[in-house]
Amino acid sequence: MKRAIFIVFFLLSAIVLPAQELHYPASVKALFERTDAQIGPDASPRPLIAVPQSSASLVKKVQRMGASAVIIPPTWDGAALNEMAAAWDGVALEDGWVKEKDAFSVLLYKAVADRNIPHTGTSTLSQEIDRGLMRCDGALPSLEALCKKAQVYKKAKALMDGILTMDAHGDLPCCYDEGARLGLRQTNQISLQKMREGHLGSRVLISYLGQKGLDEESSRQAFARCDGTLDEILADIERNKEWCGLARTEADVLRLKAQGKKAFFLGIENGYGIGNDLRNVEHYAKRGVVYITLSHMYDNAICHSSTHSADTTLGLTPFGREVVAEMNRLGIMVDVSHTSSGTFWDCIKYSKAPIICSHSGAKAIFRHDRNITDEQLRALARKDGLVMVYIVPDYMVTDYSKVSIDDMMEHLLHCIKVAGIDHVGISCDFDGGGGGWGLNGDNDVINVTVRILEAGFSDEDIAKIWSGNFFRVLNKVQALAD
Numbered sequence: 001m002k003r004a005i006f007i008v009f010f011l012l013s014a015i016v017l018p019a020q021e022l023h024y025p026a027s028v029k030a031l032f033e034r035t036d037a038q039i040g041p042d043a044s045p046r047p048l049i050a051v052p053q054s055s056a057s058l059v060k061k062v063q064r065m066g067a068s069a070v071i072i073p074p075t076w077d078g079a080a081l082n083e084m085a086a087a088w089d090g091v092a093l094e095d096g097w098v099k100e101k102d103a104f105s106v107l108l109y110k111a112v113a114d115r116n117i118p119h120t121g122t123s124t125l126s127q128e129i130d131r132g133l134m135r136c137d138g139a140l141p142s143l144e145a146l147c148k149k150a151q152v153y154k155k156a157k158a159l160m161d162g163i164l165t166m167d168a169h170g171d172l173p174c175c176y177d178e179g180a181r182l183g184l185r186q187t188n189q190i191s192l193q194k195m196r197e198g199h200l201g202s203r204v205l206i207s208y209l210g211q212k213g214l215d216e217e218s219s220r221q222a223f224a225r226c227d228g229t230l231d232e233i234l235a236d237i238e239r240n241k242e243w244c245g246l247a248r249t250e251a252d253v254l255r256l257k258a259q260g261k262k263a264f265f266l267g268i269e270n271g272y273g274i275g276n277d278l279r280n281v282e283h284y285a286k287r288g289v290v291y292i293t294l295s296h297m298y299d300n301a302i303c304h305s306s307t308h309s310a311d312t313t314l315g316l317t318p319f320g321r322e323v324v325a326e327m328n329r330l331g332i333m334v335d336v337s338h339t340s341s342g343t344f345w346d347c348i349k350y351s352k353a354p355i356i357c358s359h360s361g362a363k364a365i366f367r368h369d370r371n372i373t374d375e376q377l378r379a380l381a382r383k384d385g386l387v388m389v390y391i392v393p394d395y396m397v398t399d400y401s402k403v404s405i406d407d408m409m410e411h412l413l414h415c416i417k418v419a420g421i422d423h424v425g426i427s428c429d430f431d432g433g434g435g436g437w438g439l440n441g442d443n444d445v446i447n448v449t450v451r452i453l454e455a456g457f458s459d460e461d462i463a464k465i466w467s468g469n470f471f472r473v474l475n476k477v478q479a480l481a482d
Contacts, residue, residue: 047089047150052108058092058143065147078107082197085111089157090150092143093121100125115197116446118149136404136438137447149450156449159459160199164253166467167203167445168388168425169267169359171432173229174208176236180431182264183240189430192243194442195262199449202253202263202467203442204290204358205233208432209270211298219275219301226273230266230287237264248288249478250471267335267358270296271303274323281326290474291333291358294320294343304340306369315342321350328352331481333474337370344376353477354385359427359434361395361411362418370395371411377419384476386469387415388427392434405438409451412465421461425470 024032049062050072062069067090075081085091091112098105098121109126112119113133122139130138140146172180172190180186185193190203207229212218237246245256247263256263266287271294274280284292295305302320306312316324324347327334334355336344347355357380363371372380372387380387391408393400408428415424426448428434430441438447452462 047147047154048087049090049092049146049150050085050088051092052097052105055092055094055097058094061143062092062147065143067147067150072108074104076103076107078110081107081111082114085115085117088115088117089154090146091117091119092146093119093139095121096123097121098123098126098129114194114443116444118146118153120146134435134437134440136406152450152453153446156446156453157199159453159462160201160446160449160466163463164250164257164467164471165199165201165445166253166425166470167200167430167442168356168427168470169206169269169390169429169432170203171206171208171269171429173205173233173236175431176229176232181239182236182244189428189435189441191442192240192262197443198441198445200262200442200445201257202247202265204265204267206267206269206432207233207273209268209273209296211270211272211296211300214276214301216276219272219277222272223275223277223280226268227283227287230268230284230289233264233266246288248290250475253467253471265290267291267293269293269338270300271320271323272296272300274302276301276319278319278322278326281323281332282330285330285332289332291335291356292327293335293337293339293358294323294347295339297338303343303346305343306338306340309340311342312340312369313342315340315344315346316350321346324351328477328480329482331478333477341376344372345379348379348383351383353480354383354473355380356385356473357387359390359392359429360387361389361392362414364418365411365414366396368395374418377415377423381419381423384423384473386423386425386473387419388425388470389415390427390429390434391436391439392429393436394433396436403436405436405444405447405451407436408439408448409455413455416465421464422469422472424465425467426465 046068049067049069051058051069052072053074059069098109118140120140140149170190175188180188182192185191207226209222209226237244244262247253247265253263266289268289271292294303297305297307299305299309302323303316304314324334334347334351335358336347336355337357337360361371363373389412393403396407397403
């Protein structure tokens, strides 16, 4: 019956609603029809390659490569160029075009570098800029290579804008004393502007604590310092509330994304900030803290560390077991980055919820106490937890000055191979020692998506790596809370 009604409605609609009738002015009819014929039905249009007005001869060459070309007006407004660059998938420059005495060329290249846009054309100055910004890819060798790379870059941008993206460990608050803030685009690796340029939607901001004494007074001071840094983070978010907001759940991120805003979570690095008072865990939960790294470089009242520890085979203290149980009860993720192997295995045993390594690497790739073994990776997967891979020079390669996005990808791909695609994420540790060639700030994270796409991963897999796995674990930990 329903099918019959639908057929009747369809036939009536065909009679009542005529086909679209277009009456072009005669002067533009041929041009419009030729353009219509060029617009295909595919969901991935041709990449948009920008060309400086002074290099207009490149336009036809770009079009012959199957890309779309747009001429960049010669403006000396760097902010305007940065905004225009958001639409570009590639930029065709001629060798030697970027010159010190040509402000337009310098500012245009800055926009290209800030957004990591694929480009052709190199010069002595552009190479200098690349070295200063630790850009490792440089200019592409031909327009053909540019158009190919631009297609991947275009997809990476669309993919990151369509999904939730998360970097799970950022130490910008450590730089507050030096004047750094979320709303300032300066030498710090983290800022709202750089997040926009890199298409990063959310991140965890960390209240970090260095280790001091374990006596009662030192513990009280540690709690006060940790809580004070959380105050500063919240004030920074509030100052920039037009562009960002505090998140406690995945639903919060979705709400903020719908408003066009970035989302920030709170985390604590070093359970030393809990002091010796279990009640402080609930205090942090009420403030919105989503994970606590149980230790840093030294043993504390909770557990043993992976670095300067009396014995790395030792794990949670009796108080530490209470802390883990309380974190489970309150829906705070247990983070075992920086902890000893003994602490890791104790958390696997005693935590009733999945656990995480918020910023770590693979020991099979580089042997360092901050990285975890294949056995630990498999245990994380069995626990339904995850490891989030960093780019910290000291923990990834022998020659720290040469660490690059390639090294980060090697760790990431190994962790995926061992733990599985559902148990790996990304956490660069920016402003806390992280960063290298090709990945040295929030604006560079687009390069990670480009590399993952080139490695052959599906859109679904990339969504898991960028945030799906993090939110699955967060949701489960929060669901298991009392």
